[in-house]
Amino acid sequence: MTDTTRPQDPDSRCGFVAIVGRPNVGKSTLMNHILGQKLSITSRKPQTTRHQVLGIKTIGPVQAVYVDTPGMHEEEPRAINRYMNKAATSALKGVDVVVFVLDQLAWTTADELVLEKLSSLKCPVILAINKVDKIEKRETLLPHLDMLSRKRDFAEMIPVSALRQTNLLPLEECVGRFLPQSVHFYPDDQITDRSERFMASEMVREKITRQLGAELPYSVAVEIEEFKHDGKTLHVSAVILVEREGQKKIIIGDKGDRLRSIGQDARIDMERMFDNKVMLRLWVKVKRGWADSERALKSLGMNDF
Structure with missing residues (x-):
């Protein structure tokens, strides 16, 4: 495979984008649908994702390297729970953009824990409110967004439905705007770093x-x-x-x-x-x-x- 990116291209952008959130909010489904290919496994069972999985999407001069992470959770009773939390938090090191995923209108202590983990980050944090197709009363969304806006100065707040692929393009475009100017890290036809x-x-x-x-x-x-x-x-x-x-x-x-x-x-x-x-x-x-x-x-x- 050959990297076709021209280093002198002033529009060339590339960076790492961590997708974070508590368990079972749809992080893996979101990455799979952004990529248009299944890389991260999914199920309705919380904590299905155990590893960091890179999903690479290159559109023209923009290459976004998404990092799907295990759900951050409060209890660490076993070594595997500690591993998953470490995998999730370590993904935040050196990233250029964070996509913080929430589930509909919920805000839990686990969501608060994730927000606390993001408190020291200097990079833009985009809030993605997932599964909006399941919200019965759409008029409840605006007050919820207002409440969330007081939690942190988010770069953007975007309602999405990963499963229905609603608003994914605006989310991708938002991510692309915040990526730094850079040559591409991976060949333009590569989609993951995993074997x-x-x-x-x-x-x-x-x-x-x-x-x-x-x-x-x-x-x-x-x-x-x-x-x-x-x-x-x-x-x-x-x-x-x-x-x-x-x-x-x-x-x-x-x-x-x-x-x-x-x-x-x-x-x-x-x-x-x-x-x-x-x-x-x-x-x-x-x-x-x-x-x-x-x-x-x-x-x-x-x-x-």
């Missing part, structure tokens, strides 16, 4: 979360053991890690039905993303206490900041 192996593991984890969100706690991880191309076929082998035997039985399901369903859904997403026929093999392994162990988290690649 295909990482994307494959996240696709499997998403299907587990979506299918078993009400039955399993957060103690599920996915480790890719094989990822290789053989002609026109991509062979992927993944281990699903759980903490207890009971969780293993839930994921496998009756005669392996649930595991097959997870694999089928993940394979479809992989074939769409990698543009290859995919042979996906899954199995489940008990690894007790991994979510409480800093060492285990690092072995699973959760030390990327």
Whole structure:
């Protein structure tokens, strides 16, 4: 891939844009729809996102490097919770713009926590009020915006619907205006910094979360053991890690039905993303206490900041 940006282009802009907020406000959905491609996994379960994921969008002279982050939350009972909070807060270092995402008309102590984390930042903070399509009485939005405007001097406040793709272009244009003049950091056709192996593991984890969100706690991880191309076929082998035997039985399901369903859904997403026929093999392994162990988290690649 070749970076086609001309360093002498006075209109060339580039910078990092952190998307932050408490869990389950739609940060990953927002980034996916801005990019027009699914990079961050999503579900209705809070704290689905565990890692920083870069999504790169280049339109002409403007390259915005979006950083999707885990939801910032108040309690840190386990090592994995501490990891997610660190991943979220570390994304704020050196960014050029922050998009602070809220859920409709809500303002919670968790939102207040995020605002406090932003208090020392000198860069512009854009407030994106998400899921406005779900607000029944639109006349309640203006008083809410007025209340929010007294919380901080936001660069802009933009009501959006990530899922319905409402007002995303004005949000992108606003971000672009605040990016510094710079050559582009990445080739203009690159969309993420993450490896295909990482994307494959996240696709499997998403299907587990979506299918078993009400039955399993957060103690599920996915480790890719094989990822290789053989002609026109991509062979992927993944281990699903759980903490207890009971969780293993839930994921496998009756005669392996649930595991097959997870694999089928993940394979479809992989074939769409990698543009290859995919042979996906899954199995489940008990690894007790991994979510409480800093060492285990690092072995699973959760030390990327």
